[in-house]
Amino acid sequence: MSDLRIFSYLPNPRIWKATIAARLCGVDVEVRGSSPKELQSWLWDFDAHRLSSDELARSGDTTTGKVGFSGTLHKTRAFIEAHPFGTVPAAFSPDGKTGIFESNSIMRAVARLGEKRFPLYGRDAYEAARVDSFLDASLVFARDSQIYLLSLISGTVTTEIHSRMRDGFKVYLGGINQSLLPNRDFLVGNSITIADICFVAELALFSNEKARPGELIKKGLEPILHDGIDAECPLAFAHFARLTKHAAFAADLEPYLKKIESSRAAHTDR
Template structure:
């Protein structure tokens, strides 16, 4: 196979996945210089990936985006066993690929991004602690598995090892020192074993484990330079400040501190005011007794109503379709969801990593069960604004695992489904409801 081009920024661990797989299958991938912020917005690039994100693989047949999909494509270009040799092995490999994306990559990103990009992803101590706890939980599961396995699946390197290794690359080289890794010797052995494989080393280069973890440092406010005392003394013949003219002050240094730079605003905060207060709906949802939920909360959602048990006699104005939007999300790979508790943990982790959007969102996630024994996942979201919040689109890696559809409330079937999901009916879209998780 020739003519493969991978577009990415330098040292992107998500791009490493495909490049390492290429070494194993013996194909060449060109990595041209690529200017993020400009080239990824071009019409040519958007034909390869309409989301405008990297990595993207250009092939003779067209573009492939999302790092795991790219790695799977490359791994399948030669029959080397990277994708497994039996249906069962393939399922196990996909299992660990999903585990790495959801349980490793996502929380490590939640921990790292606010440290290295505080202007883009605001730092939150509770969110950092939650990410660390999630990583320790995932590492514990990996450690238990690796006590009796050299590699994640079988007796050789597979795509599962490649994806998982790349998913923890930034974390294990920037965030987790010896103290953090002490309970996980098997995981550490596995990572270093992979890092020293020629195919990994050719892409990653020499790997050094973290010895001094990156820490969040609050940004210092800019201050005007101090003047000497003589300069601070008022001049005897100086004109009153109110009478000063530009000509009189043009050459003088200002005495007042420099105005601080305004904090970047969330674009949702700049939207026109809405009659609907999302927090008011959340209290309506939480305070309404279960026995009268449909009659009180659902009716109030469309028509407005008094919030039950409110000590301030709060009135909820009802859903505002001009200021808010509703969305369904459906997990794309229900065939992977065959173990109930794993699915619940997967959904719980997804919601846990969305703390930064809580001000602008309300969600109900239904874990269902079909006749095949699978556990499909369907969500209903209320978002401030007409679309999915921009910060979710930029930062939530889980988003790509769901199919998103805007709710059409003029369709009686869709409106009824919204109500059924909020009420937690026994049947949702014809499927048995197993559990519901709420984001509020």
């Protein structure tokens, strides 16, 4: 039996916060899920699974999809009790009774479960609090990036959304860059923490902007991840590049980032 089970749409860089942490500290994490569109035919539950045609017809566990989803979703009463906001990613304790929601909290749970093997949450109360500071700062960036990326997908991006995201990106990446001065290898302490993991996962997710340049061109907007952006926050981008090659990160991130670059190249060649 796994130490933690996660149900989510896939692929999802935000659940990789937990899987990366799990590799580093020896926690057994099980991931279940499928693409956002296919989750409409899944039972949202601790025992999440794809429903057969007969099960879909009989299912009384239905609700209307929210942000990022449309149509009818099938959520059990136990799922709603464990996850009162009804969102994914959704994590569960091994007995399925305790729900953990929001990707940073799921990652924290993994770090706590494996703290004796690897101090991902810092080596004392002060380092732990500093880690939390980075995680809290990431929430504003994450919220803005979700709005921005969904607007690119739906073709509804506006100058206002783009401007807010551009400003938020500069603040977040600027803070990360400053934190790595002078010559620091990690955001907190002398080894990888969940602050580093969170940063890498959020920037990987934001890299999806590269795959949708057409929507920005239509609106006369410049990509935030434009050529030369690395020079504006060199330490932050170098930190990202270095960690994506780390064995604990690469299993999730390398195929994902390669696919984004391939999509970007395809748009460029048109």
